[in-house]
Amino acid sequence: MKKLKAIIQMMLVFVTLLTVSAIQTNSASAADNSLQRVKQRGELIMVTSPDYPPYEFQVNKGGKSRIVGMDIDVAKKVAKDLGVKLVIKSMNFDSLLVAIQTGKADMAIGGINPTNERRQSVDFSDIYYSGGQSFLINSKDVNKYKSVKNLRGGKIGAQTGTLQYGLAKKRIPGATVKGMDKSTDLVLALKTNKIDALGIEKPSAEAYVKNDPSLKMIPSGYHLNKNDIGAAIAFKKGSTSLVNAVNKSIVQIKKKHLTDKYLASAGKYMKVNTVNTSMFHYWKYFASGVEYTILISLVSTFFGVLIGVVLALMRFSRQRWLRGLAISYTEFIRGTPLMVQVMFVYFGIGVIINIPALISGMIAVSLNSGAYVAEIIRGGINSVGKGQTEAAESLGLTKGDMMRYVILPQAFKNIWPALGNEFISLIKESSIVSIIGVTDLIYQLNIVRADTYRGVMPIFVAMVLYFLMTFLLTRLLNHYEGKMKHAG
Amino acid sequence: MQDKAVIEVNHLNKKFGENTILKDINGTVKSGQVICVIGPSGAGKSTFLRCLNLLEKPTSGEVKFDGTDLTHVDGKQLLDLRERMGMVFQSFNLFPNMTVLKNLMLAPMRVKHMTEDEAKKTAMHLLDRVGLQSKAEAYPSSLSGGQQQRVAIARALAMNPEVMLFDEPTSALDPEMVGEVLEVMQELANEGMTMVVVTHEMGFAKSVANQVWFMADGYILEKSSPSEMFDNPQNERAKDFIGKIIEAK
Numbered sequence: 001m002k003k004l005k006a007i008i009q010m011m012l013v014f015v016t017l018l019t020v021s022a023i024q025t026n027s028a029s030a031a032d033n034s035l036q037r038v039k040q041r042g043e044l045i046m047v048t049s050p051d052y053p054p055y056e057f058q059v060n061k062g063g064k065s066r067i068v069g070m071d072i073d074v075a076k077k078v079a080k081d082l083g084v085k086l087v088i089k090s091m092n093f094d095s096l097l098v099a100i101q102t103g104k105a106d107m108a109i110g111g112i113n114p115t116n117e118r119r120q121s122v123d124f125s126d127i128y129y130s131g132g133q134s135f136l137i138n139s140k141d142v143n144k145y146k147s148v149k150n151l152r153g154g155k156i157g158a159q160t161g162t163l164q165y166g167l168a169k170k171r172i173p174g175a176t177v178k179g180m181d182k183s184t185d186l187v188l189a190l191k192t193n194k195i196d197a198l199g200i201e202k203p204s205a206e207a208y209v210k211n212d213p214s215l216k217m218i219p220s221g222y223h224l225n226k227n228d229i230g231a232a233i234a235f236k237k238g239s240t241s242l243v244n245a246v247n248k249s250i251v252q253i254k255k256k257h258l259t260d261k262y263l264a265s266a267g268k269y270m271k272v273n274t275v276n277t278s279m280f281h282y283w284k285y286f287a288s289g290v291e292y293t294i295l296i297s298l299v300s301t302f303f304g305v306l307i308g309v310v311l312a313l314m315r316f317s318r319q320r321w322l323r324g325l326a327i328s329y330t331e332f333i334r335g336t337p338l339m340v341q342v343m344f345v346y347f348g349i350g351v352i353i354n355i356p357a358l359i360s361g362m363i364a365v366s367l368n369s370g371a372y373v374a375e376i377i378r379g380g381i382n383s384v385g386k387g388q389t390e391a392a393e394s395l396g397l398t399k400g401d402m403m404r405y406v407i408l409p410q411a412f413k414n415i416w417p418a419l420g421n422e423f424i425s426l427i428k429e430s431s432i433v434s435i436i437g438v439t440d441l442i443y444q445l446n447i448v449r450a451d452t453y454r455g456v457m458p459i460f461v462a463m464v465l466y467f468l469m470t471f472l473l474t475r476l477l478n479h480y481e482g483k484m485k486h487a488g
Numbered sequence: 489m490q491d492k493a494v495i496e497v498n499h500l501n502k503k504f505g506e507n508t509i510l511k512d513i514n515g516t517v518k519s520g521q522v523i524c525v526i527g528p529s530g531a532g533k534s535t536f537l538r539c540l541n542l543l544e545k546p547t548s549g550e551v552k553f554d555g556t557d558l559t560h561v562d563g564k565q566l567l568d569l570r571e572r573m574g575m576v577f578q579s580f581n582l583f584p585n586m587t588v589l590k591n592l593m594l595a596p597m598r599v600k601h602m603t604e605d606e607a608k609k610t611a612m613h614l615l616d617r618v619g620l621q622s623k624a625e626a627y628p629s630s631l632s633g634g635q636q637q638r639v640a641i642a643r644a645l646a647m648n649p650e651v652m653l654f655d656e657p658t659s660a661l662d663p664e665m666v667g668e669v670l671e672v673m674q675e676l677a678n679e680g681m682t683m684v685v686v687t688h689e690m691g692f693a694k695s696v697a698n699q700v701w702f703m704a705d706g707y708i709l710e711k712s713s714p715s716e717m718f719d720n721p722q723n724e725r726a727k728d729f730i731g732k733i734i735e736a737k
Contacts, residue, residue: 391583395571
C-alpha cells in the first residue's frame with residue numbers, strides 16, 4: 001500500500017509540473033513588442049495549412065515544392081511593406097491558431113474567418129477578402145441537390161475547426177456533419193459518396209470544380225455577416241502594433257483590388273498543377289518523405305533505447321525515489337496518446353524554449369518509445385536467472401559491470417524480437433509528427449493528394465513505401481537474431 | 489599459518505519472514521582447512537554458506553572474514569572482501585553470453601584490473617589445470633555439466649581467492665561426471681586451499697575434509713573429524729542421518 005501511495009505522489013508531482021509550465025505560457029503576453037520583434041528579427045513568420053486552393057496550396061515547380069496561393073501573395077505583400085523577409089511554416093488548420101498563441105509564428109493566414117468566438121482567443125487584422133460560403137456536390141447529384149434546402153437531413157462534410165463545420169451544424173436542420181482535417185480527404189469522401197455535400201469557401205469550391213468535372217458547386221444560402229464570410233489574418237492577442245502595421249497593407253490591397261490579381265495567378269498554378277498527376281512525377285516528394293520518416297525513426301530508436309535502458313536500471317535502483325520516478329514516467333507516457341505528446345512538446349514546451357518541429361517530433365517520439373522500451377528491457381532483465389547475478393556478485397563485480405557485461409547482453413538477446421516489434425511500430429507511429437508540419441511521408445502524401453486532386457493513389461504509394469521500410473527492417477532484425485543465437 | 493582463523497561465525501541467525509532458517513550458528517574455519525557441511529535437505533546448509541560471502545544478509549550475528557565483520561561493511565569494501573572468496577554453485581552459473589575464456593577473464597580484468605594478456609595467461613593456465621584448455625573458445629552451452637562445473641571452479645580460481653566456497657557442486661551432475669569435478673576439488677585441497685564444501689558426497693567428505701559439520705533444522709548439531717562423524721557420531725540426528733546413508737549405499 002505504501003508503495004502505491006508513493007507512486008501516486010510521484011504522479012501528482014509530475015502532473016503539477018506539467019500544469020505549471022502550461023499555465024505560465026498563458027501569462028507571457030504583457031507588453032506589446034510584436035512589431036518591434038518582427039523588425040528586429042528581419043523575418044515575418046507565418047503559418048498556414050497549404051491544402052486549400054486557391055488560398056494556399058503546394059506546387060511542384062522545377063522539382064521543388066513551393067507553397068503558393070492568394071493568401072501567400074497577401075502575406076508577401078505584408079512582409080514587403082514591413083521591410084522584412086517572409087518565412088512560411090505549414091501545419092494542420094486545427095493547429096494554426098495554437099501556433100500563434102504559443103509564439104511559433106507571428107501570424108496565421110489561411111482563409112480564416114474572424115468570427116466572434118475566434119476573436120476571444122486571437123487578434124485579427126481587417127478583412128482582406130470576402131469569399132462567401134458554398135457547397136460542393138457530385139455532378140450526378142445536380143438534380144437531387146438543387147439548393148441548400150435539399151441538403152436537410154443529409155450528410156455534410158467540413159474541415160474540422162473551420163467556420164463551415166459550425167455553420168453546417170447550426171444552420172442545416174437534421175444534417176449529420178462529418179469533420180476531417182484535410183479538405184483533400186473531404187473531397188475524396190464526397191466523390192466516394194461517404195458524404196452528400198462538402199461545405200467549403202467559394203473560391204476553393206470554384207477551384208475544385210474547375211479542375212474536376214465530376215464536382216459541382218451550389219451556393220450556401222447562409223445569410224451571414226461580413227465576419228463570417230471574410231478572411232483575415234490572425235495574430236497573438238495583444239499584438240496591436242503588428243496588427244496596425246499589417247492593416248496598412250490590407251487597405252492598399254483592397255484599394256487596388258489586388259486579391260483579384262492574386263487569385264488569377266493562383267489559378268494559373270492550379271492549371272500547371274493538373275497536367276501531370278502520375279505518382280512517378282512526384283517521386284521526389286515521396287523520397288523526401290521516406291528520408292524524414294527514416295531519420296525520425298533512427299534518431300528516436302537510438303534515444304528511445306537509451307532512455308529505456310536508463311529507466312529500466314532506475315527501476316532496479318536501491319533508491320526509492322528513482323524507482324518511483326521511473327514508474328511514474330512510464331505510466332504517464334503509456335497512459336497518454338503519442339499525438340498529444342507530440343503537440344505538447346511542440347506547442348507546450350515550445351513556449352519556454354522554441355524547438356523546431358522536426359526536433360520536437362523526434363523528442364516526443366523518443367520519449368514515448370523510451371517508456372515502452374524500458375518495460376521490454378525490464379522484462380528482459382527479469383528473465384535473466386538469479387544465478388547470474390549471484391555468480392557476478394561472488395566474483396566481486398560491481399553492479400554496473402554486472403549489468404554491462406553479464407545481465408544486459410543476455411537480456412537483449414531474450415528481448416530482441418520484442419524490441420524489433422517496437423522499432424517497426426516506431427516507423428509507423430512516427431507518422432503522427434506530420435500534424436506539427438514535419439515533412440515526413442504522411443505529410444508529403446497529403447501534399448501530393450492536395451496537389452494532384454487524386455485521393456487514393458498517393459495513399460497506396462505511401463502504404464507500399466511503409467511496407468517496404470518495415471519489411472527491410474524485419475529482414476535486418478532477423479539477420480541479427482540469427483547471429484546472436486549462434487553466440488551461445 | 490594453520491592456526492590463523494580465516495572465517496569466524498558468531499551467533500549467526502537468518503530469518504526469511506517468519507521462518508528462522510539459521511539459529512545461533514558458531515564456527516571457525518582456519519587457513520588451509522577443508523570443512524564439509526552435511527545434513528538433510530532443508531537443514532539450512534546452503535543458506536549458511538551463502539551467508540559467508542553475504543549473498544544472503546544475516547538477520548543477526550557476525551561473519552568475520554580475515555578479521556573484518558562482513559555484516560557491517562557495504563559497497564566497495566564488501567566487493568573487495570568478496571573477490572577474495574571464490575564461490576562455486578550447484579547450477580554452475582557460467583555466463584552463457586561469453587566464451588569459456590571470457591568467463592575466466594572478465595572478473596580479473598574488471599575487478600583486479602589485469603591487462604588482457606595477463607588475464608588470458610592466467611585463464612589458460614587454470615583451464616589447463618582443470619583439463620579444459622581445448623574448450624577455451626567454446627560457449628558454455630556446448631559443454632557437458634561436468635565440464636561446465638570445472639570451468640566454474642577455474643573461473644573462481646582466476647581471482648586467486650583465499651577461500652573457496654562450494655554449494656553442492658556435484659548435485660546437478662549426471663553420476664558419471666561427479667568424479668571429474670571431485671578430482672579437481674581434491675587436488676585443490678591437496679594444494680592447501682581453504683575450502684567450505686556443502687555436499688552429499690560422503691566419500692569425498694570422509695577422505696578430504698579436516699572437519700565435518702552436521703546441520704539439521706537450522707542448527708550445527710555436531711562438529712567432528714571425518715572418522716568420528718562417520719564411524720561414531722555423537723548426536724542422535726547425525727547418527728540417524730549417517731545410518732540412512734550407509735543403508736542406502
